[in-house]
Amino acid sequence: MVKKIKQADIGKLLERWAKDYRIFVPSRDGEITRFDRWDGKDTGFLSIYRNTVVPAKSVFFPVKEEMFSYKKDSTGYQLKVPGPSMSKKLLFGIRPCDASALAMLDVAFKEGYEDPYYLEKRRDTVLVGMTCLRPYDSCFCTSLGGGPGESKNVDIMMTQVGDEYILEGITQKGEELLAGVEYFTDASEADISRLRSVKEGALKQITRKVNVKDITQRIYDVIENKEFWETSAIKCVSCGVCTFFCPTCYCFDISDEKEKGTGIRKRAWDSCQFPVYTKMPAENPREEKWRRVRQKVAHKYAYFPTLYGGTISCTGCGRCIRLCPVSWDITAVINSVPEKVTTESK
């Protein structure tokens, strides 16, 4: 099903969907942008937004969250666990890279052990994707199976064409949402051909490339090569920017905040780039910086694919390049990983 809607009617459409869903849209928070509850009025985000600074993962895996709290009374300790969220969510305008990242987090938070905090928030969420018409020069999604108009991880894909938006129903849920809203009209053959050319134009704008041919094997081939990783890590300052703002990073740290007779157990984003991340009483297996940078790169391009059917857990969103205080460039590192060692050369 392919429908279209006038830009001016987007507000009304969101109002309609807001009856059944809590709507999240790209929102401004001081100097930055993130997905947050729609205020019910403004649709200005449609024209200003390229991608949010904070990835959409923060809706389901916030920078910090309460796991449970406890209180001591005369009968002992009373435990309070956050209840299930009663309302369904709709993320309006998520970029294809971030939608693809959510698909990876869905696996990471479900296989092996089920993470109730993430899964509860993620349950019944509808993703309305939006084609990137102005990708950044740091974007490299096309090297990783994505693209500015890629629709495989969303329920509805939306593309701005002139002063209209064309919406493609991708999943059954998406089709249901597109049916029976009077602000939509059916897209014509001409609309669909315009849509195709807009998407092709967007695709051409992604010029940054990363060589992922045999990358998992290539990384395992250099995994013990200290010099390679030291060179890759030399300018890194070991802050948490690239991992915190990575849409596929999911590490957290658990801590207790205690007061007399009460307490809250929280979890908050953690980063493999921090030396204390792996610090143990007797030793720290990743004391040296090159080991931590290796961990970050290898997790995305080797360990995750090994664990989960070959999926590289980097979407090419480019945030780590844009936000890094020293302009560390993951594409340069991946491209510098030597070619696969063949049996003959072994």
Added chain:
Amino acid sequence: MDKILQDNLRKEVKALFEQKKVDLVIGYETGPTKFTTTPVLIKNSEEADRLVINDFITSNLAKMLVKIKGKAGIVAKGCDSRSIVSLIQDHKVKRENIVIIGVPCSGIIDVGKISRLIGKEPDEIDDITREKDAVLVTSGSEKKSLPLKEVLYEHCLACDLSTPAECDVLIGEPASPPLDKVASLAKINEMEKMTAEQRWQYWKEQMQRCTRCYACRNVCPVCYCERCFVEESEPQWINIAPNWQDNLIFQVIRSIHVAGRCTDCGNCERACPVGIPLRSLVRKMYDIVDEMFHYKAGTNKDDLPLMASYETREAEELIR
């Protein structure tokens, strides 16, 4: 800054390698995106042509000296050279182990400011050309001239040392950014005009965004503690999960801790991924240090560090 400086730099670095005066040189090379540079370690004279000098050499590279082994050359603007001196004063770096390659600095361009002024993001800008008192910004068929003062980093406008004094090689004639202390301190003055309650509210809003990525601390050349208090678990000074109160405590303690060593290089604020105006805190501290102790960090390597020295007149002025 012009290409002559860059040519001179490459020549000087090649000479340093040929005369075996350095094992490596820390400098800048072209960054991964438009109008950025990134730190680079040059290991021989052939690699020297990777080095660049332009209006976007933002990072304070002094940070990299602390863990480098061997004799290192380092490219330093005025503020960076002061950080190096501060590290020498703190016995973190030995003067004889480093070769300071001074860059006379006429101010660094804040591309974020240009972005906001012309309503286009950096990668949508084709060219930024510096003229005498202006920059010419080209974007498609549009050309716009912006006053230089409005596009330089705020800390550059109140620069106390633009041409490094402590250096072994200077790659050009002394230079200075256009100075405008009022504009440089405008944000701080605005905050001072607020009532205490307004100011509290302001910082609460800012600190709520902090994710505790520690980029501010980790890029700071004088934040070299092996163990930062925020990572201590016994006693635990602040909660691990970020909240605005603890985020603020972290910043307040950091600001006090770098007092007398901070050179207002702007690295902390530039590094912040969520745009917290951190320079306002450390610059205020910088001015307090100047006012109370008549001390400017990193201006004399033979001075005792501020917090390690004491003069009797301080008691008369400070303890009342």
